[in-house]
Amino acid sequence: MGSGFVARTIDLLDQASVSQQLFREQKAIMDNMSDGLLVLDRVGVLRYLNAPGGRMLGVDPKKSIGRALREVIDFEPFITPIFSTKKGYVDRELEIRSSKVNLHILDTAVPIIDEEGTVVSIVNTFHEIARAKRLSNRMAGDLARYHFTDIIGRSPKITEVVAIAKRAAKSESNVLLYGESGTGKEVFAQSIHNESRRAGASFVAVNCAALPRDLIESELFGYSPGSFTGADKAGRLGRFELASGGTIFLDEISEMPLDVQAKLLRVLQERQVTRIGGATSIALDVRVIAAANRDLTEMVSKRAFRDDLFYRLNVLRIDLPSLRDRPDDIELLVDQCVQRTCTLLHRSLIELGPDVISKLRRYRWPGNVRQLQNVIERLVNMTDGDHVTEMPPDYLADEHSDLSLSSAPDNCESVISLAETERRSISAALRAFDNNITKTASALGITRPTLYKKLKQYNAY
Structure with a gap:
């Protein structure tokens, strides 16, 4: 009996040692994973919190375990409603703003349900969106974060356009968005995607003007291993493949070279793509939303854009109004910009006086909503108090330009040379578009090389 008792004791000790080793291994895995992990029991007590989760939430896991989650963090937990709804979620984008943390995360919550159908605990994993965005940009493109509810405005023009866009979202046809720079073409594109049946799939955005001419084809259609000098040995998926099942947004489609337009037309017609250097075609299920701030009809007449591609894209056309065409929305946009900034x-929130609002309403806004956001952000940054009674000088580029042309006295001293007028126009456009050369050139109706030449001419570098 004595030897049997000793044997059982040794066996139990061995089992305890193995259990302790297994626990240490599991703890090491959870503490060294990149995601935050916490477990919450049915009464809201924190049962487990790993080291990355504690770092992101700004708390000490050792001091937090065993306490109510509401006592540990200073914001309302997003996962507690799951105890009643019994429905978890995967990769929900959350923004947490509190006195202790400033988090933008992708959050996953899984309820643990017993035999009686009661949620006994919740396993919650989360990671910072910056890492997810890097992975998303590398693998598939941009996250579609905008919805129609993010479009600010109650004027008849914007209301009508939103209604048309919502109708287009229910369709599978190609969409062509027209609008000046800064009118929110990508906001509409993302909203259409998020309102469509493809909302859960990829949204891939491509700025056709930003891609180098010699790389745009490989970016869009991909390439096979060893296709050209400098190519990745493993090959690369193109943007169309990454968007398959979802939506691809081709911004500034007017800047796409003619030879690439021909290949794009074939992809749209055949619903197949062939990688550079590849021998087989790959089937695609992708919806195309294109955008332009130049008149494609005029470009077609000048043979600067393929007519067959234009007809293929121009199925559902949506014309976005400029900000000066909907002045009644300016106050709403200003309030939203002030609050966000x-x-x-x-x-604390700043208040804009009636003179400031009046001046904002009268301004022409060549850069549209983007310029308005820029002006308000600058105003908030440079204001010390909580009330702005006057708009500071030079915040609105060339705001008196129309008056100077119509009310200038009839003498030679008031005449401005054409060169000076051109210099001022270029300077104003650069300020409106935050020194973005592509957008500035497009707004001025000139090419980028011409703009660079004029910048050198006027010593505007």
Whole structure:
């Protein structure tokens, strides 16, 4: 009996040692994973929190386990409603703003349900969106984060356009968005995607003007291993393949070279893509949303854009109104911009006086909503108090240009040379588009090389 008791004791000790080793291994795995992990029991007590989760939430896991989650963090937990709904979620984008943390995460919550159908605990994993965005940009493109609810405005023009876009979202046909720079073409593209049946799939955005001419074909259609000098030995998926099942947004489609337009037309017609250097075609299920700020009809007449591609893209056309065409929306947009910027800067809201609002309403806004956002952000940054009674000088580029042309006295001293007028126009456009050469050239109706030449001419570098 004594030897049997000793044997059983040794066996139990061995089992305890193995259990302890297994526990240490599991803890090492969870503490060294890149995702945050926490487990919450049915009464809201924190049962487990790993080291990355503690770092992101700004708390000490050792001091937090065993306490109510509401006592540990200073914001309302997003996962507690799952105890009643019994429905978890996967990769939900959340923004957390509190006195302790400033988090933008992708969050997954899985309920643990017993035999009686009661949620006994919740396993919650989360990771910072910056890492997800890097992976997304490398693998598939941009996240479609905008919805129709993000489009601010109650004027008849914007209301009508949103209604048309919502109708287009229910369709599978190609969409062509027209609008000046800064009118929100990508916001509409993402909203259409998120309202469509493809909302759960990829949204891949491509700026055709930003891609080098010699790389745009490989970016769009991909390439096979060893296709050209410098190519990845493993080959590369093109943007169309990455968008398959979802939506591809071709911004500034007017800047696409003619030879690439021909290949794009074939992809749209055949619903297949062949990688550079590849021998087989790959079937695609992708919806195309294109955008342009230049008149494609005029470009077709000048043979600068293929007519057959234009007809293929121009199925559902949506013309986005400029900001000057909907002045009644300016106050709504200003309020939204002020609130967002003040929140980002962690400062109290500022109030704009009636003279400032009046001046904002009268301004022509050549850069549209993007320029308005830029002006408000600058105003919030440079304002010390909580009330702005006057618009600071030079915040609105060339705001008196129309008046100077119509009310200038009839003498030679008031005449401005054509060269000076051109210099001022270029300077104003650069300010409106934050020194973006592509957008500035497009708004001025000239090519980028011409703009560079004029910048050198006027010493504007």
